């Protein structure tokens with residue numbers, strides 16, 4: 001326990017001297033640090049020496065600090081989940097130019113990984129792998145990017161499964177995840193579309209030091225920023241330079257002045 005306290009003090013001093021107190025979370029290797037108040041920092045899910053810890057650090061007005069509380073978390077090192085991709089996207093939910101007879105989703109592709117890697121993020125430029133997935137449903141370049149992160153230790157399992165051949169519909173698969181790589185990234189192309197996709201990025205299946213038993217994530221359409229088409233069946237028109245990835249809040253996903261989800265990922269812990 002003394003070694004983890006030493007590490008926490010090191011982390012705390014880093015936070016104190018390099019982070020403004022603005023409530024923003026700071027990622028650690030697989031944990032999070034949250035400045036919860038002007039004089040207190042909580043470190044959650046801090047992974048160190050094969051254990052997880054929560055800790056609270058009190059900052060004093062004279063610049064000193066002390067570790068108030070260290071809690072060792074008991075967490076199964078490995079969990080198994082079933083994820084179900086349910087698409088509700090239909091002519092009834094999205095009547096504007098709905099591609100009757102051809103609406104589908106490409107095969108699911110993603111990874112389990114740690115906090116040091118981010119395969120895509122709203123506001124960022126798409127990688128070539130995300131571009132290819134979003135424009136054509138192709139997995140190959142994204143698999144290359146995932147395998148690169150597996151090789152350097154930031155990702156663990158490649159997740160690859162079928163798509164939804166006709167929307168609405170659903171598809172499910174099971175996967176293993178570990179406490180060293182507790183984040184999930186998983187995507188699928190909306191088809192037909194210029195460069196639109198759904199998915200999650202860097203979704204943690206651990207909360208409050210425990211594996212989540214049940215999690216439902218609503219899915220929304222994202223524009224990969226790599227093709228300038230504005231309709232489901234627009235011809236290819238490469239965006240140069242690439243724009244950032246953005247959630248689509250206009251037609252055809254704007255319905256009665258709202259942007260409803262077009263499906264869900266449901267994560268069920270099996271073991």
Ligand SMILES: [Ca+2]
Pocket residue numbers: 194195223224225226227228229
């Ligand atoms: Ca686009």
